[in-house]
Amino acid sequence: MGIFHQLATATLPLIPRPIMRKLAGRYIAGETLEQALGCLENLQAQGFTGILDLLGEDVQGEAEARAVLAEYKEGATQIAKRGLDAYVSVKPTHFCLQKDANLAFELYDDLLTHCSGLGQRVRVEMEDHPTTDDTLALFAKLRAKHIGVGLVLQARLFRNPADIAALPEPEPGGRMDIRMVKGIYLEPEEIAHTKPDPIRAAFIEQCKTLWAGGHFVAIATHDEVMAETLMEHVERENIPRELYDFEVLLGVRESLWQSWLKQGRPVRVYVPYGPEWRAYSQRRLRKNPEMLKAVAMGMFRR
Numbered sequence: 001m002g003i004f005h006q007l008a009t010a011t012l013p014l015i016p017r018p019i020m021r022k023l024a025g026r027y028i029a030g031e032t033l034e035q036a037l038g039c040l041e042n043l044q045a046q047g048f049t050g051i052l053d054l055l056g057e058d059v060q061g062e063a064e065a066r067a068v069l070a071e072y073k074e075g076a077t078q079i080a081k082r083g084l085d086a087y088v089s090v091k092p093t094h095f096c097l098q099k100d101a102n103l104a105f106e107l108y109d110d111l112l113t114h115c116s117g118l119g120q121r122v123r124v125e126m127e128d129h130p131t132t133d134d135t136l137a138l139f140a141k142l143r144a145k146h147i148g149v150g151l152v153l154q155a156r157l158f159r160n161p162a163d164i165a166a167l168p169e170p171e172p173g174g175r176m177d178i179r180m181v182k183g184i185y186l187e188p189e190e191i192a193h194t195k196p197d198p199i200r201a202a203f204i205e206q207c208k209t210l211w212a213g214g215h216f217v218a219i220a221t222h223d224e225v226m227a228e229t230l231m232e233h234v235e236r237e238n239i240p241r242e243l244y245d246f247e248v249l250l251g252v253r254e255s256l257w258q259s260w261l262k263q264g265r266p267v268r269v270y271v272p273y274g275p276e277w278r279a280y281s282q283r284r285l286r287k288n289p290e291m292l293k294a295v296a297m298g299m300f301r302r
């Protein structure tokens, strides 16, 4: 990590709220559901499908988790009313998994019942490694009851190939819906790849394993080189169109995914929104060297 990167990363939590909000603007749709739906409509008009995410994590109590559920249900209802091709994606600790696994199951179960009635699926996201076991157990329990539930798996974790091998058996003719990511959390080197090349190689191998098992893979990346390697594999192996799409983050390398769309590749855009935008935006800014440089220089000038 270069000196600017280190400096800017360290100063991110100190940036005053209004400035941070401005910097965050490119990564989030806004603070309200209405703004997020407007963003999804706009993307759909351009040919992109969508993912709706209410920002937040680590909720501390049942009332807060139930309020999150209510917001997600309303989001799904509005997606259906407006004829959008989008699904909702939820962090387990936003449903209080870290404190009460039964409550988290109950809330996902309720959301899945609501969404399947609307013809929509739901995705269980993956957070940092202390939550991995509980998230996988939660997913297995949900998958036993609902077909329309998907999962996120993180290629950087050494355990991931074994977790793929242990995925619940899909019903005959069915398939798992897996979003493959590199993993946003900087995990310790005892349990995870930490360098770009091994992470990329693991991602590619794990996608191939999932396809070989007949599963659907949402290739969630902005890594052009890795994406092309995967597309070569898709073409070589005649992997059918219904077994993959690309998933990308709002505000990150838009010209790249615009070009994917032009080439006829299916692209789904992750649209985060809500008042809890700060932690998410800091994670995104940490990954953007140019923006970080500007932040560091700005802090010097101040």
Ligand SMILES: Cc1cc2nc3c(=O)[nH]c(=O)nc-3n(C[C@H](O)[C@H](O)[C@H](O)COP(=O)(O)OP(=O)(O)OC[C@H]3O[C@@H](n4cnc5c(N)ncnc54)[C@H](O)[C@@H]3O)c2cc1C
Residues within 6 Å of the ligand: 125, 126, 127, 152, 154, 181, 182, 183, 184, 185, 220, 221, 222, 223, 224, 247, 248, 249, 251, 252, 253, 270, 284, 285, 287, 288, 289
């Ligand atoms: C739809 C979606 C959902 C996700 N869900 C999860 C999840 O549930 N759990 C989880 O751990 N992770 C999740 N992630 C994040 C993921 O793990 C990676 O951290 C993130 O996608 C960056 O990795 P990359 O594959 O794009 O490759 P990188 O090598 O990180 O990036 C590839 C290229 O994109 C550029 N880039 C990346 N981020 C930015 C940025 N913010 N601004 C400007 N340029 C940027 C890089 O500079 C590089 O050139 C998700 C990602 C996506 C796209």
